[in-house]
Amino acid sequence: RKEVEQDPGPFNVPEGATVAFNCTYSNSASQSFFWYRQDCRKEPKLLMSVYSSGNEDGRFTAQLNRASQYISLLIRDSKLSDSATYLCVVNLPWDYKLSFGAGTTVTVRA
């Protein structure tokens, strides 16, 4: 079983719509959670960290559900520039490495 699993999508949404997707992780001891964004043929960049109580950054909201071992990302009022692949990233407390999901592709259309 992969450490981090994501629905690959693609999620095709019109501008202004809300889109949400989840990521599940296998190790209940996982402690740190992030969403990275990767544009086509570009490098990944940190979008936001995910905190236990959930957090917002502008139009982006991240939630953590430890009981069910998933994190979610919600994008409100989608913009064309939100089109990208969103990578779920998880870290174990005793491990120096980050585990990346394969990504969820979002395409926002005009």
Next chain:
Amino acid sequence: DTAVSQTPKYLVTQMGNDKSIKCEQNLGHDTMYWYKQDSKKFLKIMFSYNNKELIINETVPNRFSPKSPDKAHLNLHINSLELGDSAVYFCASSLGQGNYEQYFGPGTRLTVT
């Protein structure tokens, strides 16, 4: 100024050749990484160095050898290239080990023919 830079950006070579990819960061970070992203877009850690010391060495063929001459540089040498080595290789750096944001270089797209 580019924070994490890699050279070359593209590399096309034949099976059996030896090649190197170079990475430099000017962020003053202590920790650097090499990742491989295959055609399925899965980003997998290969190596990590903290202040020139190897701290992560995943199950990678020993044809791959990282070298960190100083904490700002992490190079990757690949011997006897195989078709399956074709991928995008990303270098990254972070302030330290563990739970820190990682900054990625632009990637090196390696094609082995």
